[in-house]
Amino acid sequence: MLTPLHYLVLSALVFCLGLYAVLTRRNGVAILMGIELMLNAANINLVAFNKYGAPGAMQGQIFALIVITLAACEAAVGLSLILAAYRSLETIYVDEINLMKW
């Protein structure tokens, strides 16, 4: 018998994997991949709460769809920023992009 607990623990683990990637990766694209994992973990939570907490309302799934849309926007803008940074600075390694660091 599956409980909300199963899904919440799974999503906590996926979230922390994404957090680790964001904290330790140097490559901007890899940081974006970590962010995508974190967004997916949040979506699992939303859909699990929809099923177990309020099955009559569809708000959890609606919200997960909106998060997916905004994640697509975020990926498009983030990747184009990485391309623009690569054109002007010749690197996508975020610790080498330190022009504004004092």
Added chain:
Amino acid sequence: MTGEVIAFYALAAVLLLSGVVVVASPNIVHSAVALIPAFLGVTGIYILLNAEFLAGVQVLIYAGAITVLILFVIMLTEGGTGLRLRQRNEQGPIGVVVAVLMAALLITGVMHTAWSRAAGALPAYTPGAIGQSFLGPNLLVFEGTSIVLLVSLVGAIIIARKEE
């Protein structure tokens, strides 16, 4: 163990193993390709949670579009697979500590909360219910998201194009 539980653990194993490859692989192309099984594992979780429409959208947008976009950007920037370059910064130990502490905090918090379960069931045909909701009570959210999508895609094109 019912079939549902077995399916959940199989999908969780796929998701977590490919997530570890995404996070830890020194080859950036392997990381990007390992995103596909991770997203498909999430798709299976959605199907277990009776969210069929969301599962379809997940396959189309995440496993299809976003992964291809990421692979394109990897190929357009320097280094290719990135095997010759150092992929992690000096914060490895701190990152491990922060991630493990965060996981412990979240999991103990989840374990010590009494989750109330509401009675009732999801609608038999969730895509229909989602469509009715988007064009009814959630119309403003739908329109707002559409505008954000349009603006961000126009912005992405402007940022990424070559300057004359």
